[in-house]
Amino acid sequence: MEILIVGAGYAGLTAFLELKDHAVVTLLNEDPYHYFTTQLPEVVSGSEAPDNIRIDLDRVVGEPHRLVIDRAGEIDFAARRVVLRSGGLPYDYLILAPGSVPEFYGLKDVAREALVLTGLNDALEIRSRVSALPPGAGAVIVGGGLTGTELAAALADNAELRIFLLEAAPRLVPGFTPELSEYVERLLTRKGITIRKERMVTGLHPGELLLGDEVLPYDLLIWAAGVRGSPLASGLPADRQGRVTVDAFLHPPAHPEVYVAGDLAAMRFPGGETVPPNAQVAVQSGYWIGQNLPRRLRGEAEQPFGPRMRGIFANFGKAGAGRLGSRRTMVGLPAYWFKRLIEGHHALETGGLLFLLKRLWTSYH
Ligand SMILES: Cc1cc2nc3c(=O)[nH]c(=O)nc-3n(C[C@H](O)[C@H](O)[C@H](O)COP(=O)(O)OP(=O)(O)OC[C@H]3O[C@@H](n4cnc5c(N)ncnc54)[C@H](O)[C@@H]3O)c2cc1C
Incomplete structure (x- = not known):
């Protein structure tokens, strides 16, 4: 069978x-590995090594099972x-x-031009493109959900870019409570990120994003809109x-x-x-x-x-935000550590104790 x-x-x-x-x-x-998507923004920022969020599958799949790459x-x-x-x-x-x-919602030009953050190679590609940009270059991130907000914070903390974050809805991270969304907005604004809500991308010319009749120039475009x-x-x-x-x-x-x-x-x-x-x-x-x-x-x-x-958490540098169950919320350092704990648990379940210890050792040395 x-x-x-x-x-x-x-x-x-x-x-x-x-x-x-x-x-x-x-x-x-x-790919020959399993990776932790929830930590891709940290690979972009350089605060986590790729090996710490990747588990080689041939370590997990042994006889009599079969691994096909x-x-x-x-x-x-x-x-x-x-x-x-x-x-x-x-x-x-x-x-x-x-x-x-x-999901590019039929915007073919955007699909051709934009970078995305879905896998480890994407994270490394964004990292290398960012390092090639001159200080003050403009980065536009489309999508103010978990991926877009975490990525914007990661870029703001580690590169001298002018960062624009666009969101179609009236608030960031719609899966959060309104209070948490406001907390995230304040946090990102303090990092110098320009947030534009209720903005829909309608098209693109290379180097210019079209938002209806408004034109937003960019040097780097990242699509995280669904x-x-x-x-x-x-x-x-x-x-x-x-x-x-x-x-x-x-x-x-x-x-x-x-x-x-x-x-x-x-x-x-x-x-x-x-x-x-x-x-x-x-x-x-x-x-x-x-x-x-x-x-x-x-x-x-x-x-x-x-x-x-059971909850939903996001980290923005060393400050986190999240909710436990449907009502209890947590922000700042406790939320940051809570998310790290969840990621540590996944590392233990999938990579075993040695992998978890290696992660902890390399993260704090
Ligand atoms: C940057 C980012 C941050 C995120 N942060 C959070 C978060 O904080 N909390 C949260 O709950 N969720 C988060 N998510 C969403 C979460 O990662 C996904 O919901 C989750 O990964 C879905 O799991 P999955 O097993 O369905 O798919 P995946 O985990 O994406 O796994 C799919 C696997 O299938 C492989 N595959 C795909 N197509 C093929 C093919 N044709 N042939 C062979 N192999 C194939 C892929 O290589 C991959 O290994 C985040 C996602 C991203 C991108």
Whole structure:
């Protein structure tokens, strides 16, 4: 029996770690490592080394399991086969967790010109482009969510740039409470960042961003204005954000042999609201699949998946902001350390104690 996981991110790697003692699994990922997206802004700023946020998959995937480093091009759901650049991989059970891709809302020129921050290579690319800019150059970040605000702070703390942060909504980090959004705005303003809210990008000429009839010149343009589900599952029914429709057991319609996990799944909270793409629920979905597939293989009934958001945190240099549950908020140094604790926990779960200790040692020496 072939169990195949596509994607070794938060969802896929967690599913692998849960499954590995119960079944033989093939893990397919395009890079030979798992990386912590939540710390990419720190790699851009240089405050975290790339090796500290990357876990080599061959350290995690040993016999009898199989690691395949390649890019899945498409999936033949009828033939139960994932098509690779060279050949293909058959499956009896497929766990589909390739995450998201940037959403450009049809702005093709922007998609061609802008840098994005979705992976480790993107972080290193932004870092090298920033270091080549003269002092006083203009950097425009589009998107005032978690990624855009953390990135703006990372750049402001480490480069002499004029930074503009554009957000389409009336406040930054809409997932935060209004008070936390105001805190983030004050923090970023104090760092010298110019924040422009309720601004929509309508187009681009090289070196100039168009916001309706306003023109904003830039030397560096970074797009962090949203994501949509990976196009890998384009054969399956999906919502407007390209996220695959799933039932309470994370199966897409008519495919009980397929589980969709993480950002790619259009999951709902018990109250019916859509789950926003986030690492926490991605891990929960991977864990749930890792627990439920063995149950199913033993002939037992699966339990429905119930996503839960326990909180949301962001760091802006050495000050953080976040909320625990739906109401309790935390700011400043305590919030900063709380987020570091969450990241440390993920490092321990995925890379083991030695990796965690190495991270701590290199971070503080
Ligand atoms: C800069 C940044 C900061 C963020 N900060 C936070 C935060 O503070 N808190 C939070 O909760 N969330 C945060 N997020 C969102 C969070 O990272 C995602 O929600 C989470 O990574 C989703 O997990 P996933 O397993 O679905 O996908 P991912 O973690 O993205 O993993 C997908 C994996 O699949 C691989 N893959 C993709 N396509 C293919 C293919 N065709 N073939 C083979 N392999 C493939 C990728 O290489 C990757 O390893 C942040 C995201 C970014 C980009």
